[in-house]
Amino acid sequence: MLKDTLRSWFGHSGEAAAAAPALSIAAPAPKALPAPYLRTSHALEQFFQDLSGRDSLRILDLSGASQANLNFLMQYGHQLYCEDFVSTMETVFGKGPDFYENQANEARMEEFLEQTFASLHGPFDGALVWDTLQFLQPPLLDHAVGHLNRLMEPQSLIYSFFCSNDKLPALPVNSYRLETNKSIRVIPRGELPMSQIQTNRGIERTFSDFNSVKFFLTREHLREVLVRR
Amino acid sequence: MSTPYRAEPEPRVPAATIGKSVAVSGHVSSREDLFVDGEVEGTVELPDNRITIGVNGKVKATIHAKEVIILGSVQGNVEAVEKVEIRKDARLMGDIRTARIVIEDGAVFKGNIDIVRPEVKTPPKVQAAAASASAPAAVPVTPMPQPQLAPAIAPAQQTLSPEIKR
Numbered sequence: 398m399l400k401d402t403l404r405s406w407f408g409h410s411g412e413a414a415a416a417a418p419a420l421s422i423a424a425p426a427p428k429a430l431p432a433p434y435l436r437t438s439h440a441l442e443q444f445f446q447d448l449s450g451r452d453s454l455r456i457l458d459l460s461g462a463s464q465a466n467l468n469f470l471m472q473y474g475h476q477l478y479c480e481d482f483v484s485t486m487e488t489v490f491g492k493g494p495d496f497y498e499n500q501a502n503e504a505r506m507e508e509f510l511e512q513t514f515a516s517l518h519g520p521f522d523g524a525l526v527w528d529t530l531q532f533l534q535p536p537l538l539d540h541a542v543g544h545l546n547r548l549m550e551p552q553s554l555i556y557s558f559f560c561s562n563d564k565l566p567a568l569p570v571n572s573y574r575l576e577t578n579k580s581i582r583v584i585p586r587g588e589l590p591m592s593q594i595q596t597n598r599g600i601e602r603t604f605s606d607f608n609s610v611k612f613f614l615t616r617e618h619l620r621e622v623l624v625r626r
Numbered sequence: 627m628s629t630p631y632r633a634e635p636e637p638r639v640p641a642a643t644i645g646k647s648v649a650v651s652g653h654v655s656s657r658e659d660l661f662v663d664g665e666v667e668g669t670v671e672l673p674d675n676r677i678t679i680g681v682n683g684k685v686k687a688t689i690h691a692k693e694v695i696i697l698g699s700v701q702g703n704v705e706a707v708e709k710v711e712i713r714k715d716a717r718l719m720g721d722i723r724t725a726r727i728v729i730e731d732g733a734v735f736k737g738n739i740d741i742v743r744p745e746v747k748t749p750p751k752v753q754a755a756a757a758s759a760s761a762p763a764a765v766p767v768t769p770m771p772q773p774q775l776a777p778a779i780a781p782a783q784q785t786l787s788p789e790i791k792r
Contacts, residue, residue, distance in 0.1 A: 462712070462735035467727065471741055478738045516719070516736065 430585040431569075435576065440613040440621040442579035444523065444556040447623075448473070454522035457548070459529045465574035465582070466525075478517065482529040483570055485512050487589075496590050500537045510540055519548030526557040527573050528619075530603070532589055538603060546606050549626040555607075559595040562618035567591050595620065646682050654687075663698075673707065679716075694724075696733075703737075 448454055452474035458466055461481030470477050489509040490499040499505050524545065533541055545555065560568060567588040574582040595603070597612060597620060604610045604624045613621040641658035644650055648664035655671040662670075663680035669688045670677060676693035679685050683698035694706045696716040704710055706724040714732035721738040729735060 462729045462733060463731065464729045467729060467739060476738065476740055479735050481734065481736065484734065518738070 430587070433582055433584040435580055435582055436617060437580050438558075438613075438615070438621060439579065440558070440611075440623050441556055441575075441581065443611075443613075443623055444525075444554050445578040447554050448475075448523055451522075455520070457517070457519075457521040457524040457526075459525065460527050460573045463572065463574055465576070469575040475522075478521065480513065480517065482513060482526075483532060483589075485509060486529075486532055488512075492587070492589060494590055496532075497534050497592055500534050506537050506540070509537070510544065513541070514544040514548070517544075517548055520550040520553070521548055522550050522553050524549060524553070524555045525573075526555050528558050528560065528571070530557060531559045531568065531592070531595060532570075534592060542603055543606070546626065551626055552608070553626045555604075555624040555626070556622075557624065558615075558619045558621040559600060560618060561594060561620050563591075563594045565591060644683075681715075 448456075454473075454475045455478065456470055456475050457478045457480065458470075459480050459482040460466070461484060462479040466479075467477055486496075486509065489505050489512065490496050500509075526545070530538060530541065549555065568591055569585055570587045570589055572584040572586050574584065576582050600612075600620060600622055601610055604622075608625040611623045611625075613623070615621055642656055642660045644654075644660070644662045644664045644666060646663045650664070650666045650668070652668045653671070654660075654666060654668065656675060656677075657672075659676045659678070660670075660672055661678045661680060662683040662685060664682070665684045665686075667686045670685070670691070672691040674692055676695065677689060677691045678695040679698045679700055681697045683700075685698070685700045685702065687700075687702045688705075689700065689702060690705045692707045693709050693711075694704050695711045695713070696704075696718055697713045699717040701719045703720045704718065704722050704724070706722075708724070709726040709728070710722050710724045711728040712718050712730065712733040712735055714730040715734075716730075717734040719736045721740065722735075723740045723742060725742055727739060727741065
C-alpha cells in the first residue's frame, strides 16, 4: 500500500522513493549566485589618477588575493598587500542572522581586529577597501576605521563604497577584480544579513578623523567615496 | 567526448617526500625537490629546487626555494627565486617575495607581495672588464676579446669599451 502510494508520487520503487524526499529536505538546492558583471567607477578612476606618476607604492586590497588585481597593480610597479576582510568577518562572526549581534561580543571583536590588523604593516599609499566597511556595526566599525587611519600615509586615499538600497532583503557579498583603472568586475560570492544603510552623514561621521571625504554619484544604488587621510 | 585540459597540481615526481603522518620540527634543507604532505615547523631551504606543499601539508615555517607550490596551508614568509603558485583552496599567511606569482581563485592569502626583478647574470668576462674599468689602473689595458654576449646585455659592453681604452 505504502509502496504503491510512493510509486504513484515518484514513479519508481518504494525504497528509492522513500529516500528521495528525505534527500530533498536535507539538502536544498543552493541559491544560485548572480553572474559576474562589470561596473564603471569614477571614484576608482580618480583614485588611480591620484597614484599616477608614482611607482613602488604600497597598496592595501581588502577584497582578498586575486591574480587580476595583482597583475593590474604590479604593472605600475606597486607593492600589494592582500587581506580578505569579509572572509575574516564570516569566520569570526558567522554568516547567520546573529552576524551583527556577534560583533558586539568583546572577545570576538578583539579576535577580528587581531586577525585583520595585527599582521598589516603600513604605512600604505592607497587602500582599496571596497564595500567591506558596510558589514561592520559600531563600535567595531569605528575601531576598524581607526586602524585604517593609523595604517595609511598622510594624504593617501581610501576607495570605498556603501550600498544605499534599503529595499534589498540581504547585503550582497562580492569579490572585486580590477579590469582597468575605472572598471571593476564584480563577482558575487554570497550574502550577509541586511544592516542599517549608511547615509552620507553617517559615512562622513565614520571618517571624521580623516582629512576629507569626497562622494561620487553612481547609478547602482551605491554611495562611493574617496577618503583622504 | 574529449576531456578538457586542466593543469594538474601534482608536481613532477618528487625525490623527497614528507608524508601525511610525518611531523618535522627544525631546519629542513634539500638539494632535490620536496613534497610536503605532513607537518613542518621551522625553516625550509631549497635554493635550487621546488617545494610543493600538498593538500594535507601544514607548514609553519619560513620557506626559501627556487619554486614554491602551495595546495595546503602555509604560515610564514615565502621567498622563491622563480615562482610562487597558490592553488585553489590553499592558504598562505605570510609575505611573499618572488619574481613571478600565480594565485588561483579560491586561494586564501593574507600578506604582502613583493615582486623582485630576476637578476640578469653577467658573463664573467664582462664582470672582469667592468672591474678593470673601474680600477684606477695606470697600466695600459689590452682590449678584452669580444665576449659572446646575449643581445639583451650588448649595450653594457659598448659602454664599457671606451673606458677600457682610456
